[in-house]
Amino acid sequence: MSSHTTMAPTKEAILSLTGISKSFGAVAALKDIDLEVAPGEVVAVVGDNGAGKSTLVKVLSGVHSPDAGSITFESRPETIPTPMAALNLGIATVFQDLALCDNLNVINNLFLGRELSRYRLNEVEMETRSWELLKQLSAKIPSLHTPIASLSGGQRQTVAIARSLLGNPKVIILDEPTAALGVAQTAEVLNLVERLRERGLGVIMISHNMADVQAVADRVAVLRLGKNNGTFRVADVTTEEVIAAITGASDNVVSRRSASRLPAPPTQESAS
Amino acid sequence: MKTTQAPSAPVLTIDRQDERLRTSSGIRGAVDSFLDRVRSGDLGVLPVIAGLAIIWTVLQILNPKFLSSSNLVNLAMECAAVGVIALGIVCVLLLGQIDLSVGSVSGLSAAVVTVTFVNQGWPVWLAVGGAVLMGVVIGWFYGQVFNRFGVPAFVITLAGLLGFLGLQLYVLGPIGSINIPFDSPLVYFAQLAFVPAWLSYILVVLAAAALFLTDLRHARARRTAGLSSRPLPSMALRTAGLLLAAGAIVWYLNQARGVGWMFVFFLALVLALNYALTRTKWGRSMFAVGGNAEAARRAGINVRAVYTSAFVACTTLAAVGGILAASRLAAANQGSGGGDVNLNAIAAAVIGGTSLFGGRGSAFAALLGIIVIQSISSGLTLLSLDSSFRFMVTGAVLLLAVTLDSVSRRSRSSHGRA
Ligand SMILES: Nc1ncnc2c1ncn2[C@@H]1O[C@H](COP(=O)(O)OP(=O)(O)OP(=O)(O)O)[C@@H](O)[C@H]1O
Numbered sequence: 001m002s003s004h005t006t007m008a009p010t011k012e013a014i015l016s017l018t019g020i021s022k023s024f025g026a027v028a029a030l031k032d033i034d035l036e037v038a039p040g041e042v043v044a045v046v047g048d049n050g051a052g053k054s055t056l057v058k059v060l061s062g063v064h065s066p067d068a069g070s071i072t073f074e075s076r077p078e079t080i081p082t083p084m085a086a087l088n089l090g091i092a093t094v095f096q097d098l099a100l101c102d103n104l105n106v107i108n109n110l111f112l113g114r115e116l117s118r119y120r121l122n123e124v125e126m127e128t129r130s131w132e133l134l135k136q137l138s139a140k141i142p143s144l145h146t147p148i149a150s151l152s153g154g155q156r157q158t159v160a161i162a163r164s165l166l167g168n169p170k171v172i173i174l175d176e177p178t179a180a181l182g183v184a185q186t187a188e189v190l191n192l193v194e195r196l197r198e199r200g201l202g203v204i205m206i207s208h209n210m211a212d213v214q215a216v217a218d219r220v221a222v223l224r225l226g227k228n229n230g231t232f233r234v235a236d237v238t239t240e241e242v243i244a245a246i247t248g249a250s251d252n253v254v255s256r257r258s259a260s261r262l263p264a265p266p267t268q269e270s271a272s
Numbered sequence: 273m274k275t276t277q278a279p280s281a282p283v284l285t286i287d288r289q290d291e292r293l294r295t296s297s298g299i300r301g302a303v304d305s306f307l308d309r310v311r312s313g314d315l316g317v318l319p320v321i322a323g324l325a326i327i328w329t330v331l332q333i334l335n336p337k338f339l340s341s342s343n344l345v346n347l348a349m350e351c352a353a354v355g356v357i358a359l360g361i362v363c364v365l366l367l368g369q370i371d372l373s374v375g376s377v378s379g380l381s382a383a384v385v386t387v388t389f390v391n392q393g394w395p396v397w398l399a400v401g402g403a404v405l406m407g408v409v410i411g412w413f414y415g416q417v418f419n420r421f422g423v424p425a426f427v428i429t430l431a432g433l434l435g436f437l438g439l440q441l442y443v444l445g446p447i448g449s450i451n452i453p454f455d456s457p458l459v460y461f462a463q464l465a466f467v468p469a470w471l472s473y474i475l476v477v478l479a480a481a482a483l484f485l486t487d488l489r490h491a492r493a494r495r496t497a498g499l500s501s502r503p504l505p506s507m508a509l510r511t512a513g514l515l516l517a518a519g520a521i522v523w524y525l526n527q528a529r530g531v532g533w534m535f536v537f538f539l540a541l542v543l544a545l546n547y548a549l550t551r552t553k554w555g556r557s558m559f560a561v562g563g564n565a566e567a568a569r570r571a572g573i574n575v576r577a578v579y580t581s582a583f584v585a586c587t588t589l590a591a592v593g594g595i596l597a598a599s600r601l602a603a604a605n606q607g608s609g610g611g612d613v614n615l616n617a618i619a620a621a622v623i624g625g626t627s628l629f630g631g632r633g634s635a636f637a638a639l640l641g642i643i644v645i646q647s648i649s650s651g652l653t654l655l656s657l658d659s660s661f662r663f664m665v666t667g668a669v670l671l672l673a674v675t676l677d678s679v680s681r682r683s684r685s686s687h688g689r690a
């Protein structure tokens with residue numbers, strides 16, 4: 001891919017990373033990654049399985065500390081050594097594995113770590129706020145008093161997304177937020193992402209779904225094998241170009257598949 | 273549930289709007305939801321209550337003195353010391369950890385109290401305070417080793433078991449046994465202090481009133497927030513149940529010497545721990561870390577502090593239990609905290625329904641579990657059977673309880689209740 005142009009966001013970035021690297025033993029999961037997100041901007045991060053997207057998310061949320069590189073938040077250099085540090089800065093994350101406690105009920109999971117009134121929990125207030133929050137996301141959860149373990153995959157994902165909204169964050173990171181969601185809930189999450197942008201939050205959204213990316217993202221950053229492989233303004237790029245950047249070639253398995261579906265005579269590769 | 277009182281035009285509260293939710297009201301609804309829970313493997317205190325009923329029936333048939341007032345008065349007093357230790361075990365089990373050293377720590381604490389109080393002539397509050405503080409420090413030390421070096425709690429506390437047993441023997445010196453004078457406040461508290469009958473009834477009424485008022489206030493807060501709330505008859509029934517049950521027990525015990533203050537102290541600790549576990553942020557963190565430590569960490573919970581707090585709670589309660597045991601015996605010796613104290617404390621927490629897998633349990637588990645264990649012990653002593661039988665029966669009951677825990681856990685995961 002020729003276009004390694006890094007498109008700067010229009011406003012000044014709220015969160016920016018430069019030269020982030022992270023290795024797990026011999027595996028260099030991230031190498032020299034740059035990424036910026038401005039207030040009121042949605043940045044999609046795309047890449048193949050194992051490209052390092054979730055690792056990047058974990059660096060930003062304080063789960064892993066990077067081996068090299070610097071993080072700037074609201075123009076101040078920051079280190080994010082713990083998840084608590086990330087939350088205190090105002091970076092909320094929906095993890096790919098959701099990170100919910102199966103033995104706790106929905107309300108307790110939503111307010112985990114930020115319960116109302118420390119020494120005398122205000123359960124009524126927490127329950128009403130949970131219902132309001134979940135209604136915003138059109139969640140279909142019959143009872144909030146059942147343990148998380150008894151919810152469906154999509155219901156859990158909705159709970160995880162709802163939880164990230166609770167602490168009035170400035171940046172929200174969503175790691176494949178719509179992977180398990182139904183049609184209505186996916187639309188609701190995309191609406192939510194747009195509302196977050198209108199409220200001036202920075203949103204980093206990881207997705208494998210190009211339609212979702214096209215629908216809500218302002219820019220799309222491509223990761224390939226742990227390295228930056230181009231950043232594009234969504235308005236200026238076609239899905240094919242993004243897929244080419246993800247797979248590293250314009251002649252790739254995705255375009256071959258779509259070519260073979262056309263009624264036109266099959267090409268040599270797809271015939272084999 | 274008040275919504276179903278007007279079946280023609282039900283105004284659904286915000287937590288009852290999902291049409292898949294079965295709404296049944298009143299006693300019927302309560303029974304239904306109870307049966308649902310049991311079927312899905314959420315047994316709660318049911319098995320231990322049933323087990324207790326069976327054990328009591330059998331022992332009463334074998335020896336009619338078993339359920340006599342005077343025997344039950346003694347049984348309650350015998351529960352307190354190991355029961356307090358079991359409360360601490362509940363804390364570490366909730367995190368999926370274990371403390372094998374509670375017996376040694378309680379024995380060391382007994383030795384420290386007697387040496388400082390009897391031999392050194394310290395005032396009683398200072399001697400007791402010193403032993404409790406020592407418990408705090410031991411737990412803090414465990415927490416540091418656990419958090420910094422990642423040594424499994426099993427190994428740390430196994431080392432503690434040996435190390436603190438050695439320290440206990442060293443503190444007691446060559447004679448190895450120190451008697452506490454019978455006129456000291458410690459022995460008075462553990463052997464002779466009983467709640468006067470009139471006061472015991474007042475306490476029961478106060479407890480029932482407190483239950484009713486908290487229920488009422490909670491229901492009112494939920495109603496104003498537009499949530500479903502416990503209907504008044506159900507609250508009244510709960511209160512009446514507590515009033516009658518506790519009143520009957522207290523009346524029966526008052527036929528003999530009555531309710532010992534030491535047992536009341538144990539009950540107060542149970543209630544305090546129950547409050548801390550269910551109604552505070554700390555308690556939520558305990559369940560969260562026990563359920564999924566990584567998720568708790570990512571939610572911003574200071575997981576290390578939670579681990580340390582549980583170890584501190586456990587060893588502190590073990591130290592308190594050791595003081596109670598020494599006071600009851602009016603002595604500390606080389607056998608204090610030895611023998612079956614360790615195993616009984618752990619067995620009590622598990623028999624009472626605390627899961628060994630972490631994330632489930634309650635303070636009441638320690639209370640119910642220790643009553644089961646002491647009942648077996650007291651019943652077999654009445655039958656003049658020696659400790660060999662006690663060990664075998666307690667072992668069988670423990671195995672039963674752990675099997676039940678594992679089975680209900682499997683049932684829970686197939687019913688999605690983790
Ligand atoms: N905790 C870890 N220990 C060792 N290796 C890891 C760890 N986490 C991630 N990796 C490795 O880092 C690389 C990137 O993984 P990552 O989870 O970031 O991929 P991803 O882009 O999120 O993929 P997916 O689309 O499947 O979610 C992989 O090769 C993975 O094996």
Ligand SMILES: [Mg+2]
Nearest residue numbers: 053054055096
């Ligand atoms: Mg991932």
